[in-house]
Amino acid sequence: RRPARLPPPDRPLRDSPAPAIKVVAVAHLLGGEALCLRYPTQVVFDGVTVGVNDGDRIGIVGRNGEGKSSLLGMLTGHIEPHAGRVTRRGGVQVAALEQSDTLDPAANVGSALVGDRADHEWAGDARVRDVVAGLVSDLDWTAPIGSLSGGQRRRVQLAQLLIGDWDVIALDEPTNHLDVEGITWLAAHLQQHWARGSGGLLVVTHDRWFLDEVATTTWEVHGGEQGGVIEPFDGGYAAYVLQRVERDRIAAAAEAKRQNLMRKELAWRRRGAPARTSKSEFRIGAANELIADVPPIRNNVELAKLATARLGKDVIDLLDVSVSFPGKTVLRDVEWRIAPGARTGIVGANGAGKSTLLGVIAGTITPDSGSVKRGKTVRLAMLDQQGSQLAGLEDDLVREVIGRLKAGYVVDGKELTPAQLLERLGFRRDQLSARVRELSGGQRRRLQLMLILLEEPNVLVLDEPTNDVDIDMLSATEDLLDSWPGTLIVVSHDRYLLERITDEQYAVIDGHLRHLPGGVDEYLRITAQHRAGGTATTRPSPVTAESLSGAELRTVQKEIAALDRALKKLADRINAKHVELADHDQSDHMGIGGLTAELRDLESDMAAKENRWLELSERVESAD
DSSP, X not given: OOOOOOOOTTSOOTTOOOOOOOOOOOOEEEEEEEEEEEETTEEEEEEEEEEEETTOEEEEEOOTTSSHHHHHHHHHTSSOOSEEEEEEOTTOOEEEEOSSOOSOTTSBHHHHHHTTOOHHHHHTOHHHXXXXXXXXXXXXXXXXXXXXXXXXXXXXXXXXXXXXXXXEEEEESTTTTOOHHHHHHHHXXXXXXXXXXXXXXXXXXXXXXXXXXXXXXXXXXEOOTTOBEEEEEESSHHHHHHHHHHHHHHHHHHHHHHHHHHHHHHHHHHTTOOSOOHHHHHHHHHHHHHHHTOOOOOOOOOOOOOOOOOOOSOOEEEEEEEEEETTEEEEEEEEEEEOTTOEEEEEOOTXXXXXXXXXXXXXXXXXXXXXXXXXXXXXXXXXXXXXXXXXXOTTSBHHHHHHTSOSOEEETTEEEOHHHXXXXXXXXXXXXXXXXXXXXXXXXXXHHHHHHHTTOOSEEEEESTTTTOOHXXXXXXXXXXXXXXXXXXXXXXOHHHHHHHOSEEEEEETTEEEEETTHHHHHHHHHHHHTTTOOOSSSOOOOOOOOOOHHHHHHHHHHHXXXXXXXXXXXXXXXXHHHHHHHSOTTOHHHHHHHHHHHHHHHHHHHHHHHHHHHHHHHHHHHO
16 A cells, blocks of 8 residues: 655645644742852852742752751742842742741740730631641640740741741751651641642651652752752652662663773773873773763661670560659559560650650669569660760760770671771761761761660660651661661651561550550551540640549449450460460471461450550540
8 A cells, every 4th residue: 555645744734733732831939040058168059050839849858968958048048149049939928947946935825826816816717726736736825935845846836837828838857846646747737738739848857758748859969079969859758769779770880881991991001001192082081971970979878787695585574664753644554575576666745755664674764663674684775865875975086986996896797997887877087087076966876876886785775766867877777777686666756767677666645555556557546536525716625525424434444454454464475475486496387387376366366455445545534
């Protein structure tokens, strides 16, 4: 068949109208053109151009000190760039949550949030009610700002911003001082803060779960000798990681090609390079072109597991432990038998008693009642929030601190010095000459973690290990802890970290330690049930109490007491079953399978009884 004859290019096809092209205009909200920011010792940015459009939800990641907060500061007008300009569409309103405290300490909570508006006026605003209920429902409306803790002030500051009507919101570490429940609420709120396709959000955070929930674009900020670079990626944290792995794979391929070319170049020169002919100039030029765009080597940390002391079958048992402080009982009748090799995450609201529980485990807090039993072979180390490992070292140089340690440690079959280990935790050689007091929060955290690990403990307790740590360091810490062979106990508000490195989770609720078979999601369901009694429309108020008759209350309390006894017996049986599994002949696959099935049945029974216990306890508490 002959091909159909087509009309000349200047004549349209008969009866074939051109398809209509739909053009969607994206409204520009905010941007920066050729921004430069320099300090005497560092070029932060040199000619960076970025833009924020309607509907953008941008997460900003990068190592500490690379310029994330500086970028937010320039875009929001809090930092004046040394060159370039910030553009803003006419009428666009921009608000920023900085890491510094900007509240008036003399104002009270109510005036800081709603000013002089009457109760009926602000209570009629759905956004205000949502923000008040989500962030500050537990605070006294008349309390002076100056009387609040740092975490409470941070929540008021965040609530104050979210109540306003802004076109662009920039948040610098908004999840700091928020518990798991608060972080979950904030993510849900930001998802519906603006109508679809409108508004702009910029978030600097190290909380990867939060990034995945709110960000549709990720900017990676990484520094260089000539200034920082901002590299955009589509999607939240998970999508960013996938794209970054692909980028690193391509970079590795280019590096392999460069190394091959350099080997050939070296061989060519060894053979006796001729005078600089056009051919040799071409080869040198090609090599220079190939290496021009190679990024600097990143501090990707992979610290192999350190040698750990042998841990016996007995680790730490908390037996009916209670702890009180003036005016408040923090822990009530806590019974917990920590098994060897257990990997446990602990969640709970701020002030619930999580750090107190860790103090009891570590022996720094003595319980008012009950007892704590420790195995003879236990060697415990604790990463606390106060940085106690660095106490008394503030005036020392980092190299002096590590110079007092052993000369070598065996890591992955190789002997390394403490300085080499610290470099693998992200320190540069020049930073070893800094004094401890001059280190950033993230650097102090890395040094503290290294000192703890080099103690070679077999029980490791971590209290908020993600504080002041960037995402690269978090990934490296997880990679280390994921294969750490000892017993691990972690208190953290970082869901991503907990779900990655722990096998089971517990919650501290109303002074009691609750097992969470369903993980963090189950904890959120439990806390939602606590609030199910309703909230007030004017001021935060307690949950409405459930009425129980005297007979009904006694019946419920009897069932709770019976469940308490049953749960203790089940915990002992589960621990015994673990020991039986460990001692059983590992070549007896059928026997192992039978014991495992028995263990799963016991754990299911315990989960059902715990849920019933919690249900009854809530009824009693609401009736008090």
